[in-house]
Amino acid sequence: MKTEHLHDIWAGPDNTRLTTKQFSFRFPVHIAAKIAALCDMYPQKNRTQIVADLLTSALDDLEQSLPEAPGDQVEPEWNDRIAEQIDEPGETLFYLGGARGRFRGLSxxxxxxxxxxxxxxxxxxxFDNVVxxxxQFSKK
Structure with a gap:
């Protein structure tokens, strides 16, 4: 989700599923004021929806900026089959590693x-496995 799309998202209906657990955070005053302003601007959205959308946008941006590296090697029995599907015949393939691969796996x-x-x-x-x-991983 891109930040520039939040206005359109907040203007429409919400079908988000929520966790069973409640999370509680204390914000710096200037952040709380900005969230309150957004709640005033979009009264059809509650604070949870607005904060969740803001966090989604920030987490998507963060995930895209995390460094990539080759991770574990793809198992030999799968390597050739996958290599053909991604136009890399004969190449040894690796799963996504580095901070980005770790973040995706833990997520x-x-x-x-x-x-x-x-x-x-x-x-x-x-997240699907990226190979x-x-x-390829060193270029990014």
């Missing part, structure tokens, strides 16, 4: 745990 882990609390035993992952060559 998937916590997402599965939170979904289990909501009764969803087998949710789709937030590439060492050179």
């Amino acid at each position: 998937n882990k916590h997402y599965r745990e939170l979904e289990a609390e909501l009764g969803n035993a087998e949710p789709e992952l937030l 590439g060559t060492k050179e």
Whole structure:
């Protein structure tokens, strides 16, 4: 979610599922004032929705900026099949590693745990496995 789309999102309906747990945060005064201003501007959205959308936007931007590196090597029995699908025949492939790969893996882990609390035993992952060559991950 991009920050520039928040106005359009807040002007429409919300179908977000919430966690079973409540999180409590104390904000710096200047942040609380800005959130209150957004609540006044978009009275059809509650504070939880606004803060969640702001965090989503910031987390998406952060995830995109995290450094990538080659992670674990793709298992030999899968390497050739995957390499053909991504136009890298004969190349040794690796899973996404570095801070970005770690963030994605941990996000998937916590997402599965939170979904289990909501009764969803087998949710789709937030992030799919990304594979590439060492050179591809080194360029980013």
